Amino acid sequence: MTLRVTFLGTSGAVPTVGRNPSSVFLAREGDSFLFDVGEGTQRQLMRYGTGFDVDHIFVTHAHGDHVLGLPGLLQTLDFNDRERSLSISVPRGTARRIRSLAFALETRPGFPVEIREVDPDDVVYRADEYEIRAFATDHDTRSVGYALVEDERKGRFDRERAEELGVPVGPKFSQLHERNPVELDDGTVIEPDEVVGDPRPGRSLVLTGDTRPTAATVDVADEPELLIHDATFASDRAERAVETAHSTARQAAEIANRCGAKRLALVHLSSRYGGDPSAHLEEARAVFDGPDERVFVPNDGDDFEIPYPDD
Template sequence: MSMRVTFLGTGGAVPTTERNPSSVLVNREGDRLLFDVGEGTQRQMMRFGTGFTISDVFLTHLHGDHVLGLPGLVQTMDFNDRDRALSVYTPAGTEEEIDALIHAADTRPSFPVHVYGVGPDEAAVRRDDYEVRTFRTDHDTNAVGYALVEDERKGRFDREKAEELGVPVGPKFSQLHEGDPVELDDGTVVEPDQVVGDPRPGRRVVYTGDTRPSDRVAEAAEGADLLVHDATFADDRADRAGDTGHSTARQAGEIANRAGAERLALTHISSRYAGDVSDHLAEAREAFDGETFLPDDGLTREIPYPDE
């Protein structure tokens, strides 16, 4: 089952000619989940070919570089004759502001838009085999991060072992893989644990939005296949990062290292570093041994299963 992450906007509060404000799209086998909607996100979606069939929008906080693209995106969806409802999740207590933003400039979409407030440590969305959980972040406003967490998968079916035990090829294979014992013609009962391995982990993608380094983030990102972390500044402006509720690239690396993450994406890069992000990468890599990258707008990464 595919999972692709497209970085639509990787810049900080001030956009540059190379970096749009914050937005990340996760396409999980056709479920398109959009995390933050900086201004111009709908153009980025056209530019990078993601399509507009978004099912859910997740906002980390109400600073403009994370939400000002929402009314334009809704209007673009309306012009494209969308009729499916859109769900928007925002930190609890900010629902009225987001509803007003969506309907700014007398916008009245022809499709339902539902705005839901979410607090930290709850499941914003629960689907058949994954959920999107919230966690508290450390920013100078009402803010949450989001973790897309897949359920465990079935263990691998050992066909060779099943045949050795006399299970005929056919429906009984499926029964065993589904966890049901089967009875053979001679009365022998074969149990699932005889031919099915241990459950296999799903994937975890964690998006922080804006945050200082935080124990809560490290906990939420434990074992993450991809951690997308605020890295607004390099070490040269570490004091500025703390004062404004952001992280340095090195601090993001330290959180990824604590969490035992597999991959770290550095985002929300300040316009001060336009054209040169080499210090960000070097400093993060000194703190984190896993894969570290600083995506350009439009980069898409496939996220494999941990056991692949």
């Protein structure tokens, strides 16, 4: 089951030649989401081939580099004859500003747009096999982060063992895999635990948006496959990070360790580093446990396929 991230914008507040303002596209099987909509996001969607079939937009906060692409995106969706509704989740207290921005030209798209406010700890989206949760972040405005957390998966079905126990190939296999006991023709009852392993964890992804390091990032998901964390500055500007309510790459790595993240993506890099992320990578890799490749600074357009924990 596909769970793929495409980094559309990885710059800090000031875009660069190589990096657009903040936006992340997430595809899970047939569902598609956007996290933040920096200026020019609609062009990034075209440039990197994700398409415009977005089901829901999740805004971390109402700073320009995270939302100025919204009016253009809505217009592009309208020009593409979109008909179904679009839901936009925003931190509580920011809906009025986002609505004013979205409809700044006093024109409405030809499809319904729902802007709804969310609080930390809300389940903001629920599907059959996963949910998207909001969590508290610490920026200099109302803000939240988001985590996609999949449900547990069924345990592995041991077909060979089932056949040894006399279970005929067919519907009884499915019943057992659904953890229902079955009765054989001779009256023997086979319990699911005899042929089905323990439930297996699903995957999870955590995206902070702009924030100082927070305990809520650690608590929102257990050992996420990918943590996408604010790393606006390297430690040479740690004081500036505190002043502006951002994180350093080292702090992002410390949070990744605390939550048991398998991989760490450092994003929202300040333009003052001139497109050179070496300082960010060096200090994060010095702190984050495991091989160096577990920490990376994505470029715009990079894809990351999120594997299952037991793959």
